[in-house]
Amino acid sequence: MAKSIAVIGDSESIKGFGAVGMDMFVCDEPVSSPQLLKQITENDYYAIIYMTEEIFEASAKEREKFAEKAVPAIIPLPGVRGNTGIGQRRLSSFVEQAVGSDILFKN
Amino acid sequence: MDIMNVNPTRMQMTKLKKQLVTAKRGHKMLKDKRDELMRQFIELVQENKRLREKVEAELAECSAHFVNASAVMSKKALDSSLMSSKQQTGVNVGSKNIMSVDVPVFTSVSQSPEKNDIYPYGFAFTSFELDDAVTALNDIMPDLIRLAETEKSCELMAAEIERTRRRVNSLEHVMIPRYEATIKYIAMKLEENDRSSRTRLMKVKDMLLEKAHHYSQRNE
Numbered sequence: 001m002a003k004s005i006a007v008i009g010d011s012e013s014i015k016g017f018g019a020v021g022m023d024m025f026v027c028d029e030p031v032s033s034p035q036l037l038k039q040i041t042e043n044d045y046y047a048i049i050y051m052t053e054e055i056f057e058a059s060a061k062e063r064e065k066f067a068e069k070a071v072p073a074i075i076p077l078p079g080v081r082g083n084t085g086i087g088q089r090r091l092s093s094f095v096e097q098a099v100g101s102d103i104l105f106k107n
Numbered sequence: 108m109d110i111m112n113v114n115p116t117r118m119q120m121t122k123l124k125k126q127l128v129t130a131k132r133g134h135k136m137l138k139d140k141r142d143e144l145m146r147q148f149i150e151l152v153q154e155n156k157r158l159r160e161k162v163e164a165e166l167a168e169c170s171a172h173f174v175n176a177s178a179v180m181s182k183k184a185l186d187s188s189l190m191s192s193k194q195q196t197g198v199n200v201g202s203k204n205i206m207s208v209d210v211p212v213f214t215s216v217s218q219s220p221e222k223n224d225i226y227p228y229g230f231a232f233t234s235f236e237l238d239d240a241v242t243a244l245n246d247i248m249p250d251l252i253r254l255a256e257t258e259k260s261c262e263l264m265a266a267e268i269e270r271t272r273r274r275v276n277s278l279e280h281v282m283i284p285r286y287e288a289t290i291k292y293i294a295m296k297l298e299e300n301d302r303s304s305r306t307r308l309m310k311v312k313d314m315l316l317e318k319a320h321h322y323s324q325r326n327e
């Protein structure tokens with residue numbers, strides 16, 4: 001069954017994604033993102049939700065309940081304001097959780 | 108090591124021995140599962156790392172294109188050009204079982220009229236920078252979807268590995284030593300009972316013989 005892809009972020013960062021066929025949800029205030037995420041995930045319509053890093057951080061609590069589920073996959077992407085390294089930190093936290101110490105990025 | 112609160116009987120010992128065998132077998136199997144999960148996880152994580160670096164670099168490039176486009180076009184024109192999209196991108200969600208972890212498999216289904224016709228606007232009033240931006244974004248779509256897939260898989264597998272590791276450790280360092288200690292305790296208790304009943308029997312035998320033959324009187 002086909003599901004859609006959503007993008008949440010500030011209008012500057014995500015405006016291009018609409019052109020390639022993803023559903024855009026503009027959220028210029030990170031504070032309101034948990035509410036938005038809740039609405040989006042309500043009917044299980046989206047398989048992948050991309051977020052800008054600010055939104056990703058702001059909605060940490062709301063994201064928790066999807067950690068154990070296969071869908072939706074919630075993925076942080078850098079916005080126009082640059083890369084804060086959340087993606088890499090998230091990856092190294094997985095490695096740390098699984099292996100016990102970060103063997104991938106520690107050098 | 109603390110022992111379980113059980114009656115020191117032979118039946119209980121047989122039961123515990125059976126449980127110990129099961130625990131050892133379970134421990135071995137879980138250990139194998141953990142090792143295999145770990146192997147696959149490391150592979151996946153390395154791919155994920157590579158993809159993320161690539162996607163992040165390309166997205167930065169994309170943003171630069173958009174910034175350039177917005178420099179030569181008015182914000183209004185730019186926004187209205189991107190407002191409607193010609194293609195609808197979605198994903199088919201399948202699932203794959205990696206060592207009892209169900210991970211999602213995303214296959215992209217995009218409905219676009221033609222491969223070269225991805226631009227949702229006419230070329231007359233837009234800058235070529237915008238074309239570059241949209242093309243670049245369109246090109247990284249497969250990587251973006253693959254990134255989502257591997258990152259979600261890593262997340263699910265990391266949780267499963269942690270759980271399995273805890274189970275292995277609890278079996279190895281708590282359950283199995285406790286079984287062994289309890290079995291040893293029961294075995295010793297049984298031996299002790301055995302010895303005490305044997306001495307009691309010897310004593311009784313002595314007393315009975317004494318009663319029948321009166322040895323002590325005869326020696327005098």
